[in-house]
Each structure stands twice: as structure tokens, then as C-alpha cells.
Amino acid sequence: MRNLFKFIIRYYFFFLFLLLETLAIVLTLSNQYYHQTFFLNSANRVSSGIYQTYNKIGSYFHLRTIHDHLLEENVRLLSKKKENFIITDGNVFIAEDTLFQRRFSYVHARVINNSVNRRNNYLTLNKGRMHGIKPDMGVIHTSGVVGIVIQASERFSVVMSLLHSDMMISTKISHNNHIGSLVWEGKDYRKAHMLYIPPHVELLKGDTIVTSGFSTVFPENIIIGTIDDWEIRRGENFYTAIINLALDYNNLTHVYVVQNLLKGEQEGLEEAILPDI
Amino acid sequence: MSAMYIRYILLFIILILVQILLLNNIWVSGYLNPQLYLLAILMLPLYTPGWVLLGSAFLLGLINDMFTDSLAIHAAATVFMAFCRPAVIRLVLGKIYDNETEIPSFSAFGGFSLVIYVVLMVLSHHTVLFFLEIFRLNELGQTLWRIILNSALTSLFVIIFFALLERNLRK
Known part of the structure; x- marks a missing residue:
């Protein structure tokens, strides 16, 4: 026992390093997906x-x-206000405001x-x-x-x-409603990738990408960006489209x-x- | 002696504030971020006891983590760097250092040795940092590239500040 203590005291630098490093890595890994340690x-x-x-x-x-x-x-x-529109149809309207929740x-x-x-x-x-x-x-x-x-x-x-890297958003191509998943693959913060677009879908440069509204997190039709380019990656059966993000994440001040x-x-x-x- | 403790504590606080409020908002060509706060560990005197070295490295990393939402990856990286420090110093100085009071600086190490010392230490830190941050092997090429470029940037910053602070921490 005494020898063990002697050993530990003699190499305490190494053992302390092991202890702290393990602590840091455990803190990192155990909170990888959800920040629990407040x-x-x-x-x-x-x-x-x-x-x-x-x-x-x-x-x-x-x-x-x-x-x-x-x-x-x-x-x-302002341009969406009701006063900006005139009624072109003379028929009777029924306004049922309980229809909307x-x-x-x-x-x-x-x-x-x-x-x-x-x-x-x-x-x-x-x-x-x-x-x-x-x-x-x-x-x-x-x-x-x-x-x-x-x-x-x-x-x-x-x-x-x-x-x-853990973020994935359900998106769709605005004009034909085909869906795909949006991920960010690092590198450039102005560009993201839209995965799993079936190859029969006709893609056009500049097509608008919006949220699909399938998840419970985001409303439908929020603009995400436009298609810049697309490819079929080796070993895959789907298009991967490169998206120019509409939002500049660098100068966000209000959300x-x-x-x-x-x-x-x-x-x-x-x-x-x-x-x- | 106690004046030197106060000086080091001030250095820690100032470096952390500079890192958090200023440097964490600076990125060169999109994704390179100078990690100047490492200077606080690099500048510790050679006779610093091991537990002070490791403990202060852990604290420094953890405080930076708190502000950057990076879990504990900075803590892991700085502790690893602190662990490497005695070996790197032995390697750079080529002997068991005998002068008990020396603080790493251009005059104590000589220009070339100091640069090697800084580059090796920063590399050890960034290797752990980026592998833990990215945490997937299929982006290996990109990760290595980031480690090399970011190390070069951080080393440059650290060496400039070594030159600026020369003389100020001695006494």
C-alpha cells in the first residue's frame, strides 16, 4: 500500500493529467447531444x-x-394589410373567424x-x-x-x-413541393446541402428552398435559400443540392x-x- | 514574489476577456480563430509545480468553454497541452533546465527555440481541440487542414504577444 502511494505521488503529474483529461472528455461526451450540465x-x-x-x-x-x-x-x-386590397367579386362573403385557430x-x-x-x-x-x-x-x-x-x-x-453537425431540417423545393433534408457540412457558412432529392426531380439553378412544415418546430414556407448546384455523390441514388443560404448568419442581431x-x-x-x- | 502571482492572475483575466469578447469574433478566411488565451499557460515560469500547471490549464479551458458553448473541449485541449509542456521544454532546451526562475521569453529561450516551443504546444492543443470538436473521422482531411492553418494563426498571435510582453512578466 505504501509503495502504491509512493508510486502515485512520484508520478502525480501523470495521474492528475489523466484525471482532468478524463473529466473533460466525460463532460464533453455526456453532453454531446443535449446540454445538461447547466x-x-x-x-x-x-x-x-x-x-x-x-x-x-x-x-x-x-x-x-x-x-x-x-x-x-x-x-x-404593410403591403399585406387588408386596406390595400379591393374586392373584385361582387358575391356574398361569409366571414367565419372561428374557422381559424x-x-x-x-x-x-x-x-x-x-x-x-x-x-x-x-x-x-x-x-x-x-x-x-x-x-x-x-x-x-x-x-x-x-x-x-x-x-x-x-x-x-x-x-x-x-x-x-447535429442539425437536420426538413425542407422542400418551393415550386414542386419535393422534399429533402437540409444539413450543413462545415466549410462555408453561406452554403448548406440538401440531401435525398430523388433523381427524377427536375432541379433548376435558383430554385427556392423553403421549410416543409412537416416537423413541429418550424412553420411552413420559411425561405431557406436557393439552389446553386447539384450532383449525385458516388454510391448514392439521390441528388445532393448545394444551397446558397438566404440568411447571413454572421450579422444576426434580432430573431x-x-x-x-x-x-x-x-x-x-x-x-x-x-x-x- | 506575490507581485508576480498578482501579475499572472491579471494576465489570466485579461487574456480570457480578450479571447471571449474580441478574438472569438475574429475569424480569418471564414473559419480560423486565433486562440490567444493559450499564452497564459505558455508564459508560466519553468518551475511551476505540476498541479498548478494542470489545474490552471483546466480552469482556463473550462472558462473559455462556458462562453463558447463548446462543452469541455477547450478544457480537454488545454490540459493535454499542459501535460505536454515539460516534455516540449526538455526537447527545445535540449537539457534539464537548471535555472529555477526562468520564464519563457525570447531572451531566456532564444528566438528559434521559443518559436519551436510555441508551435509544438499550439499544435498539441489544436489537435485535441479540433478532433473533439468535429468528432467524426470522415472529415479527416478537412480537420487536419484546419488544425494546421489554425495552429499557424494562433502561433503567430502568441509569438507577437511574447515579443510585446517581453520584460513585463519578469522581476
């Missing part, structure tokens, strides 16, 4: 506090761009931390549980999908960006968090049929 992400008190202060200062430099974006969005929304509602949030240069990127938002944000909610921007909330603290939340009010109902039904998934 202190290890940027929604914790210290890091979110520092980011919040930093962002308060930094946001002044982007005011002009944000202002322009808001104006653009205002114009778009709200499915999605939106919360506005500010991005206080963001990255695009890693293989797995995350964003931190300045809203959390207090504002109704929960894990698995979608995050969008006026011109694209941003990501999915993976963890929310009282006042902050962490979003897994579309630019993440919308999507809450699906009927998510529980849809998922409950789907799980009842497919218990294994």
Missing part, C-alpha cells in the same frame, strides 16, 4: 451577464442596419452571442423561460431559419444554430422564437402510431 453553457449567470453587457455596448454600432431591416419588414407587412406564436429576442466559424455553432438569446421560451422551439429570422432552442434559463436561452401551440397534439398522435421513434 454551468457549461453560455446561458449561465456569469457568461450571460458578461455577454449581455458587451452586447449592450456593441448593439449601438448596428443600429443603422437594424433600422433598415425593420423598415423593410414594415413595408412588407392559432398554431404558431412568436417571441422576439436579441442575439447576445453568436458564432459561424466553428463546426458546431450556437447562439445565446436574451430571453428565457420567463418569456415563455422552452427547449425544442424553433428560431427564425425574416429571411431564414436560425436554429432550435436547446436550453433555456430564467432569462437566457441557448440555440443550436443551423450551422451545427423570432416560434412557439407551436399544437405541438403536443401532433407529437402525441405521431408517437401513438410509431412508438419506436
Whole structure:
């Protein structure tokens, strides 16, 4: 026993290294898919506090761009107002407002931390549980999908960006409704790949890609990007299309968090049929 | 002596803040990110006890992880780098170093040895960092390419700061 202690003390540098390295790797692997250790992400008190202060200062430099974006969005929304349209058909209309039930509602949030240069990127938002944000909610921007909330603290939340190796989004080609899965393969943050498009589908350069609305996370028809090029990869039977992303992930400042009010109902039904998934 | 402790603690805090608030927003050609905070470990005196070396490396990496949402990959990488440090120093200096008070610097190591020391340490850090970050072997080529380019960038930053801080940490 004494010799064992002597041995350990003599080589303590090596054993301490083993201990710390194992600790770090266990922390990494056990949280690979879901951030469970709360202190290890940027929604914790210290890091979110520092980011919040930093962002308060930094946001002044982007005011002009944000202002322009808001104006653009205002114009778009204004043009949809009812007063802009005249009735061309003289027939009788029936307005039944109980026909409509709200499915999605939106919360506005500010991005206080963001990255695009890693293989797995995350964003931190300045809203959390207090504002109704929960894990698995979608995050969008006026011109694209941003990501999915993976963890929310009282006042902050962490979003897994579309630019993440575990991210896969159900998308479709806007004009013919063929579906495929969108993934990001690293390298360029302006480009993503759309997989599993059957080879009989006619692709055109510039075709718009939108969300399919199949998942319970994102509403249908949110623009993602346009087709740049496509190929059949060796050993595969499907087209892989290269997509120019419409959204510039580098200058995100404001985003919308999507809450699906009927998510529980849809998922409950789907799980009842497919218990294994 | 205690003045030197305070200096090192200040260096740690400043380097972490610079890394988090400034350098983590800088990327060269899209995906290269200088990891200047390694300087805090590289600059520790040669006589630093092993547990201080490993412990401070672990803390430094973990704090950086907290801010970048990168699980604990920076901690794993910095601990590995700290573990490599005695061996790298022996390799670079070519002997068991005898002067008990030396701090790595251009004047203590000589320019060439210091550059080799920095490059080897940064390479050991980045190898662990990128393999853990990407964590799939089918992107091996891309991963190696990232390790090499990013190491070159980080080394450049670290060496520049070694030159700037020369003299400031001694006494």
C-alpha cells in the first residue's frame, strides 16, 4: 500500500493529467447531444451577464442596419394589410373567424452571442423561460431559419444554430413541393446541402428552398435559400443540392422564437402510431 | 514574489476577456480563430509545480468553454497541452533546465527555440481541440487542414504577444 502511494505521488503529474483529461472528455461526451450540465453553457449567470453587457455596448454600432431591416419588414407587412386590397367579386362573403385557430406564436429576442466559424455553432438569446421560451422551439429570422432552442434559463436561452453537425431540417423545393433534408457540412457558412432529392426531380439553378412544415418546430414556407448546384455523390441514388443560404448568419442581431401551440397534439398522435421513434 | 502571482492572475483575466469578447469574433478566411488565451499557460515560469500547471490549464479551458458553448473541449485541449509542456521544454532546451526562475521569453529561450516551443504546444492543443470538436473521422482531411492553418494563426498571435510582453512578466 505504501509503495502504491509512493508510486502515485512520484508520478502525480501523470495521474492528475489523466484525471482532468478524463473529466473533460466525460463532460464533453455526456453532453454531446443535449446540454445538461447547466454551468457549461453560455446561458449561465456569469457568461450571460458578461455577454449581455458587451452586447449592450456593441448593439449601438448596428443600429443603422437594424433600422433598415425593420423598415423593410414594415413595408412588407404593410403591403399585406387588408386596406390595400379591393374586392373584385361582387358575391356574398361569409366571414367565419372561428374557422381559424392559432398554431404558431412568436417571441422576439436579441442575439447576445453568436458564432459561424466553428463546426458546431450556437447562439445565446436574451430571453428565457420567463418569456415563455422552452427547449425544442424553433428560431427564425425574416429571411431564414436560425436554429432550435436547446436550453433555456430564467432569462437566457441557448440555440443550436443551423450551422451545427447535429442539425437536420426538413425542407422542400418551393415550386414542386419535393422534399429533402437540409444539413450543413462545415466549410462555408453561406452554403448548406440538401440531401435525398430523388433523381427524377427536375432541379433548376435558383430554385427556392423553403421549410416543409412537416416537423413541429418550424412553420411552413420559411425561405431557406436557393439552389446553386447539384450532383449525385458516388454510391448514392439521390441528388445532393448545394444551397446558397438566404440568411447571413454572421450579422444576426434580432430573431423570432416560434412557439407551436399544437405541438403536443401532433407529437402525441405521431408517437401513438410509431412508438419506436 | 506575490507581485508576480498578482501579475499572472491579471494576465489570466485579461487574456480570457480578450479571447471571449474580441478574438472569438475574429475569424480569418471564414473559419480560423486565433486562440490567444493559450499564452497564459505558455508564459508560466519553468518551475511551476505540476498541479498548478494542470489545474490552471483546466480552469482556463473550462472558462473559455462556458462562453463558447463548446462543452469541455477547450478544457480537454488545454490540459493535454499542459501535460505536454515539460516534455516540449526538455526537447527545445535540449537539457534539464537548471535555472529555477526562468520564464519563457525570447531572451531566456532564444528566438528559434521559443518559436519551436510555441508551435509544438499550439499544435498539441489544436489537435485535441479540433478532433473533439468535429468528432467524426470522415472529415479527416478537412480537420487536419484546419488544425494546421489554425495552429499557424494562433502561433503567430502568441509569438507577437511574447515579443510585446517581453520584460513585463519578469522581476
